[in-house]
Amino acid sequence: MLRRALSVIDPGARCLFVDRGRPGHAHLGVSPSGAADHDSYALANRLVANRVGCTVLELLVGGLILRAEATLRIALTGAPRPVRIGDTPAAMNAPLTLRGGDVLSVGYGDPRRGVGVYTYLSAFGGFVADRVLGSASCDIFGGVGPSPIAIDDDLWLGSDADETSASVDVAPVRAAADPVVLHVLNGPRTDRFASDAVNQLCRGVYTVTPASNRVAIRLEGLPLARITQDELASEGIIAGAVQIPPDGRPIVFGPDHPTTGGYPVLAVVVAGDLGRAAQAQPGAHISFVRARPNA
Numbered sequence: 001m002l003r004r005a006l007s008v009i010d011p012g013a014r015c016l017f018v019d020r021g022r023p024g025h026a027h028l029g030v031s032p033s034g035a036a037d038h039d040s041y042a043l044a045n046r047l048v049a050n051r052v053g054c055t056v057l058e059l060l061v062g063g064l065i066l067r068a069e070a071t072l073r074i075a076l077t078g079a080p081r082p083v084r085i086g087d088t089p090a091a092m093n094a095p096l097t098l099r100g101g102d103v104l105s106v107g108y109g110d111p112r113r114g115v116g117v118y119t120y121l122s123a124f125g126g127f128v129a130d131r132v133l134g135s136a137s138c139d140i141f142g143g144v145g146p147s148p149i150a151i152d153d154d155l156w157l158g159s160d161a162d163e164t165s166a167s168v169d170v171a172p173v174r175a176a177a178d179p180v181v182l183h184v185l186n187g188p189r190t191d192r193f194a195s196d197a198v199n200q201l202c203r204g205v206y207t208v209t210p211a212s213n214r215v216a217i218r219l220e221g222l223p224l225a226r227i228t229q230d231e232l233a234s235e236g237i238i239a240g241a242v243q244i245p246p247d248g249r250p251i252v253f254g255p256d257h258p259t260t261g262g263y264p265v266l267a268v269v270v271a272g273d274l275g276r277a278a279q280a281q282p283g284a285h286i287s288f289v290r291a292r293p294n295a
Contacts, residue, residue: 005072006155012063015149019055022135026259033139033255036118036278040078044122047075047095054126055136059119062108068098073124079116082107093171116279125157141215141256180280182273183291189264192226198267202288210282214256223248234260240269
């Protein structure tokens, strides 16, 4: 049974529906998309006792203001933001109750404190949004899935909850780090670089640029030179691929990455570190370390 739960007063910088994504459609030119930080997304659903895979809201930077149209249970995870219910401060990483007429506001964090990029809002029952190829995630690169949240939108909840789930009061979250450490494996095109190129990548410290988004994280730092400048035929890529364009500055692909790319992939970030990569805001530092082959 659907129920109208929230109305949008202000969507903030950008607010999207996301879930676990739509893997398996690269042959159609469709990226997996889904939550940029899967750990924070999964925690948001656990805190309100939703089933695995429920749709949540992914908020970029901050500024979201919602009005509750009914009593509901919510949780916010991911990049820490100042949260208020009316005039009362509220906690992140813990269940919260909104009552009809309450106004929830999610402010902007202090960028000097390395607060991260994406915050997740879950609600008991899961948000209802149009599904494309099995997913309600919005792919900003391919234009697949529901549109971003807009002013005056009504947000509806379903009944995709796990009534048997144990109640949770608060949950531990990973600590912020500087630099953000990303573990990598050798990519498929190491032959296009000097024999120690992956080691060079791991010796450097890179800075996230403002040109970064859900498609890719662009880095500034010591450029990596290719030993051949021959054109490379476009080939399949995955989230976490570390591609080296002609200027030598690494690009780390995110959830909305294109399905093919024409620059050589030197390394690949392991899946468990993709959330850390996504939360690295402009100005943050990133260092790479070699992962064990079974990571």
